[in-house]
Amino acid sequence: MFTKSDITRQSIIEKSAPIFNTKGYNATSMSDILQVTGLTKGGVYGNFSSKDEIAVEVFEYSIGKLKDALRFKVKKENTAKNKLFAILSFYRNYSIKPLTEGGCPLLNTAIEADDNLPFLKMKAQKALDELLGSLEYIIQKGIQTNEFKADLDAKKEATLIFSVIQGGLMMSKLSDDPKILNNLLEGLKNSIESQYLN
Incomplete structure (x- = not known):
């Protein structure tokens, strides 16, 4: 059961996130x-000792929303290929229709926190590791079930896919052109079709 303090705290996080x-x-x-x-x-x-504490909680809240939405899309699919395609579909038009106001919380935080906000950088690194780990797990499962080629390097491919998505997102936002990201997503889809499948 939530206390009044819990509800106020959560309200501060949700309203501050955008x-x-x-x-x-x-x-x-x-x-x-x-x-x-x-x-x-x-x-x-x-409810909070500092702006830093709010920022950390806001990041956890925003990245949690992203991970939950991705998990929801991925869980609907039964094959490794379709799980990867669900992730690519999730990011289509993301530069103009992001899940969270302001864009991708991981990309935004990673860029800002890189040099001068170690407490946020640490949180962003953890989130990155989790998202990469989930991608790697899907590819590894595809290899184990003989859906994907046995010689695929799951870790390398997961890093490539996520790097292309995040890089495309950054370029699309910077250029105000969603086609950049969408074309890269289409390229990843074609690559999975042509290089992953047995």
């Missing part, structure tokens, strides 16, 4: 958080 994901950590001020939550400083600091 600001952090759109403006970034450095550009998000406590005034922004107070404005969007409608709370006083005491109301926010009664």
Whole structure:
């Protein structure tokens, strides 16, 4: 059962998430958080010790939404190939229709936290490892069930797929052109069809 404090805390996280994901950590001020939550400083600091703590919780919340949505799409499919295709389909038009306001929380956080926010970089690294691990698991399962070729390097292929998705997403956002990402996703799909299957 949730306490009033739990509900307030979760509300702060959910309402702050779009600001952090759109403006970034450095550009998000406590005034922004107070404005969007409608709370006083005491109301926010009664639930969080600092902006850093809010940022970490916001990232966990946003990346959790992403992982849950991906898991939901993947679980509907029965074959490794279709699970990979479900992931590619999930990211189609993602640069203009992201799941979370402001775009991909992993990409946004990784770029901003790389050099000067070690506490957020650590969280982004963990999320990256989990997403790569899930991709690798799907490919490995495809190899084990003889759906995919035995000589595939599951770890290498998972890294390639995710790098192309994230790179395409960055390029599409920067260029305001969703076709860049979509064309890369189509290329990955063709590659899976032609190089993975037995």
